[in-house]
Amino acid sequence: MDSRAIGRRIAYWRERRRLTQTEFGRLIGKSKRTVQALEAGDRQADPRLSLLELVASVLSVDLLDLIADRPAVERVDAVELERIRTVLQSHALITGSDDADPAEPLPVDVLRDRVRYGWTAFQASHFASLGRLVPELLVTANRAAARHTGDDQLAAYRSLSMALQLTEAASIKFGDENGLATIAGHRAVTAAERSGDPVIMASACRHLADAMTHDGQPRAAADFAITAAGRLEADLKTRGAEGLSTLGMLYLKAAMARAVAAERDDRRAAHDARAVPELLDQAAEHATELGGDGNALFTAFGVTNVRLYRVAAHVQLSEGADAVAAALEIDNDARAALPRERRAHHLADLARAYTQAGQRERAVETLLDAEEEAKEEVRCRPRTRQLIEDLRLLGVGSAEGRLRSLAARCGLPG
Incomplete structure (x- = not known):
């Protein structure tokens, strides 16, 4: 050894x-x-x-x-997820009350910078660092919200909500099956309401809708996101890029929730499927109002991201050929300007589209492109690892060796 x-x-x-x-x-x-x-x-x-x-x-x-001489797979692991769960289930986080720590609460500008650092790490696909960062961030943000007063308290609630939204987003990335994302999402909405900031409220609602979809409640998620959009739209349209971006994201999350609901074998499935393009078009209208791509409040929202969501929705509806066609409409330079996590996520969706369309060698090539963008998005995410397993069962022709090597880098059994 x-x-x-x-x-x-x-x-x-x-x-x-x-x-x-x-x-x-x-x-x-x-x-x-x-x-x-x-x-x-x-x-x-x-x-x-x-x-x-x-x-x-x-x-x-x-x-x-x-x-073993094998590559380390950087991910938030079960121990770190359990640590996050312990913090979320603490009395202070559940009730929004102060804890017993005598330390002074962080100044709100320092707290805001720490939350920004966490979201920047997420969008750069540096996921492993979040397992260490998130528990402490939740504790310090909750303490600041409990101890500050006046405008500083409102600012602390904004940061607490964004920290909880980060917790929700990271939990979904790593396939939490025990409702951790939904727990964090609900508390993010509560903190956002206490902040009184409609932009933070909209951001928290779009993340909770995502968590509800992941947790098997897609129709409730779509209804929740659409209701939130209707309630907050007037205020959001006065808040510039952040307002329009969070408003547009509510419609994108509603569209994806409807696409997931359409998979269900019941009488409402066809209605859900028909609603998807309408919701995507609504998001596209807000992207046009925005006037370009951006990343206000870590949304990556704009015309290009709406097009990425069109691809993802087709994939969710098992319309692989349509997804591939939609991907051809995305400008390469505009896609390259998106955050790394978003680019890699899209490529993973596109790989699934190629698989559905029977182009499995192209699917492997696209997964390798995604790995080059952000290896964590391929090697760590359960949904992407499952795609690799599916491709191994289906067979990928001349790409067999490259797929085998990728599976080994993901730590999958040979």
């Missing part, structure tokens, strides 16, 4: 678990000096398998994550 490589992996996971070398040493029954030697890969500290098994257990990782 390569002791230096193993040491680097142990150090990486220890730091992700927020353990000092002293704390980690206590947990495995070793001194800090021994931990230092272990992480440095010193030959005299070459670990026995029994110790590595204990280390893996303490760090809550698979033993192969420490000893």
